[in-house]
Structure formats: C-alpha cells, structure tokens
Amino acid sequence: MEQKLTVELQADETPGQALARTVTSPECLSASVLTICQNIDQSQITEMVGELKQQTAAIRADDLSRAESMLIAQAHTLDGLFARLASLALTTGDLDAMERYMRLAFKSQSQARATLQTLGELKTPKQIAFVRQANIGNQVQVNNDSGASRARARKNKKAPNELLEVEHGERLDTRATGSAGGVDPAMAALETEHRPKKSGRKGRIRA
Structure with a gap:
C-alpha cells in the first residue's frame, strides 16, 4: 500500500x-x-x-507515566536477556563461547541496573546532590580568594619597608657619618656670626 x-x-x-x-x-x-x-x-x-x-x-x-512504564519494561527486557545469556554460557561446552555469552550477560545486567537507576532518579530527582555540588564550588572560590588575599598581604607588608629604605635610606644607614659631626651646618654659621666678644671676666678667670 x-x-x-x-x-x-x-x-x-x-x-x-x-x-x-x-x-x-x-x-x-x-x-x-x-x-x-x-x-x-x-x-x-x-x-x-x-x-x-x-x-x-x-x-x-x-x-511522566509513559516514561516510567517504558523504563520498567526495558529493565525487565534486559533482565530477561541476562538470564538467557547466562543460561547459554552455562550450558555450552565451548570455553570461548561461554566467555562471550557471559560478557554479554553482564552487559545486559549492567544496563538493567542503569535503567532502574534512571527510573529512580526520574521519580525522585537528586536535588540534594545538586546543592552539595554548588557548596563545593563556593568553597573553592573562597579558598582561592583567601590565597590571593594572603599573597596581597605579604606584598603590602613588604612594600613599606622597601619604600622606607629608598626614601629614608640616609637615616636608616647608621654607618654613614656627616663631615660636620653632630652640629647642624646652619646652626654652625649662626654661631660664627653672632659669637660674643671675649670679656675681661674670662681673662681674669684664666689668670
């Protein structure tokens, strides 16, 4: 037709x-x-x-009633294939054939288990597992931020010392001495210009 x-x-x-x-x-x-x-x-x-x-x-x-019916029917079918293939493996006299049958039987068994697991997840979604995954992601993000903060803190802690050494190195270097000793050059000039004259009192003391 x-x-x-x-x-x-x-x-x-x-x-x-x-x-x-x-x-x-x-x-x-x-x-x-x-x-x-x-x-x-x-x-x-x-x-x-x-x-x-x-x-x-x-x-x-x-x-989801149709999907649930389909999954349970498929699980029964796969379970029937497992039983049939396992029976063929146990009744054959050929070792190679038995190995092939058993391999296919275990595949059918694994598929039946996966189908039932899918059916269970369809009826009861894994909402808790989703939340746990989100928490792990947040924790990793916080740890990364903490590591970056510690790195910035170490860098900031070191920076003032380096700046102090560059700008105020002369005062930090105790080995460097000035030619005028402990007298300020500006004060020394004032002392020479406004030095008091010698008095007779000072001469009398010397005598």
Missing part, C-alpha cells in the same frame, strides 16, 4: 518548508522506525506520528 503522510501547512510557510519540518520532527523519525520494527503498514504512519505527538505533549505537561 502506498505510504501516506499528512503534512499540515502552518501560517507563512511554503509546502516545501512544511514537508521538511514534518519529516525531520522527532515524532516522524520515530514513527518511521517503529513501523518497520513492528511490521506495521507504512500507510498508518500518520496515526503513529499523531500518537507520538500526544505522548510528547504529556511529557511537556510533566506527565
């Missing part, structure tokens, strides 16, 4: 654009695969697309 796909033309959209939008939609791509896997006549692809759009709308409305 000829395949029939209904294409809805939206406003300000050409027929070619409408066809491209429809065939590339997730619902249409999934319907194409499902019709082949389930051996459904491709003339029913429009109904398949419509059903998938309804399930997509339910997810957008926070209705």
